[in-house]
Amino acid sequence: MTDAELIRRCDTVFPGHRARPPAELYAAMAAWCEQHGVEHDVYGAGSLIESFEDKIADLLGFPAAVFCISGTMAQVTALRLACADRGNAPAALHPTSHIFVHERSNYQLLGHFDALQVGERTRPWTAADIGGVPDRLGAVGLEIPMREIGGQLVAWDELDAIKAHCKERGIHLHMDGARLLEAQAGYGRSAREIAAGFDSVYVSLxxxxGGLGGAMLAGSRAFVDRAAEWFRRQGGNVVHRSPYIVSAAMQFDARLAAMPDYFRRTELLYELLAAHPAIRVNPARPAANMLHLHLPVNRERALAVRSELAEQHGIWLFNRVSHGALPDTSYFELYVGDNLLAVPEARLREALALFANKLK
Structure with missing residues (x-):
């Protein structure tokens, strides 16, 4: 039985939002389009996409924002322009930056910019990490929250100090804000407050x-216009962006409003996990609606336990699981969304107890 078939049989699903089948999603998009009189954009020109770009720019406190077909393209373009404007000085990135971990060396092989790994991969940046770089920097790319270390956040005072350091030295400060909206609850501050002091911000759609795909890059009008030109040069100038915009816009406000609920459910999950000390949690306290759960079994056993829980109890605990740093350990990422929000607390307790018992 495939993973997809197993998930469909489960009444309790932990990770993320419910994945709507294409027919259901497209029907909802069609109804929303009809309700709002949506017409296709043409190469990014159209009332829907332009108003949504303005909405994101206003949310983040920037003069402008532009749609990009992928966050990968948006980020390397932003950093490329920033570094080029500063004599091709390198960008500073955390060792767990998405650009290093997931983008197959695009910044090197495509000649976008040079990059330095700065800081320790197991903890967020401090201002001292950035201030300690002896080289002239063209840009600093900071992920908020930091996915690869469990969704941790740079401490607020450290973030203020990093902003001040970059401004004083004329360094372009870019945010990988793929999950910025999730970080608002952890910081107890708005996206606009978090983004203040950055020169550019990328957010995922x-x-x-839960949209079909795509991203927004926010910054000054001049910077955004230059980035849009580079998106075209790199093949990102798709004729109709409306499917991506519709799928995001039709649920954007509801998802944004639910973020505090996702965070509270993450805090509850964290508290319930204290009863099962064999399952180690990163970070020490939730900073966003995501956690990394470290298990005392190897990856193969973790996958077997997942299948057993799905087949015997209708519980789907995680999607992907990775090998741990130590022998016979593994870990998985858990993003808390609509699925877990819908699980009664009693069922949540039961599921965790069943999981912990199978790990023994």
Whole structure:
């Protein structure tokens, strides 16, 4: 039985939002389009996409924002322009940056910019990490929250100090804000407050929002216009962006409003996990609606336990699981969304107890 078939048989699903089948999703998009009189954009020109770009720019406190077909393209383009404007000085990135971990060396092989790994991969940046770089920097790319270390956040005072350092030295400060909207609850501050002091911010339209794909890059009008030109040069000038915009816009406000609920459910999950000390949690306290759960079994056993829980109890605990740093350990990422929000607390307790018992 495939994973997809197993998930469909489960009444309790932990990770993310419910994945709507294409026919259901497209029907909802069609109804929303009809309700709002939506017409296709043409190469990014159209009332829907332009108003949504303005909405994102206003949310983040920037003069402008532009749609990009992928966050990967948006980020390397932003950093490329920033570094080029500063004599091709390198960008500073955390060792767990998405650009290093998931983008197959695009910044090197495509000649976008040079990059330095700065800081320790197991903890967020401090201002001292950035201030300690002896080289002239063209840009600093900071992920908020930091996915690869469990969704941790740079401490607020450290973030203020990093902003001040970059401004004083004329360094372009870019945010990988793929999950910025999720970080608001952890910081107890708005996206606009978090983004203040950054020169550019990328946000995803599909991760927490649940759209079909795509991203927004916010910054000054001149910077955004230059980035849009480079998106075209790199093949990102798709004729109709309306499917991506519709799928995000039709649920954006509801997802944004639910973020505090997702965070509270993450805090509850964290508290319930204290009863099962064999399952180690990163970070020490939730900073966003995501956690990394470290298990005392190897990856193969973790996958077997997942299948057993799905087949015997209708519980789907995680999607992907990775090998741990130590022998016979593994870990998985859990993004808390609509699925877990719908699980009664009693069922949540039961599921965790069943999981912990099978790990023994």
């Amino acid at each position: 599909y991760k927490g929002i």
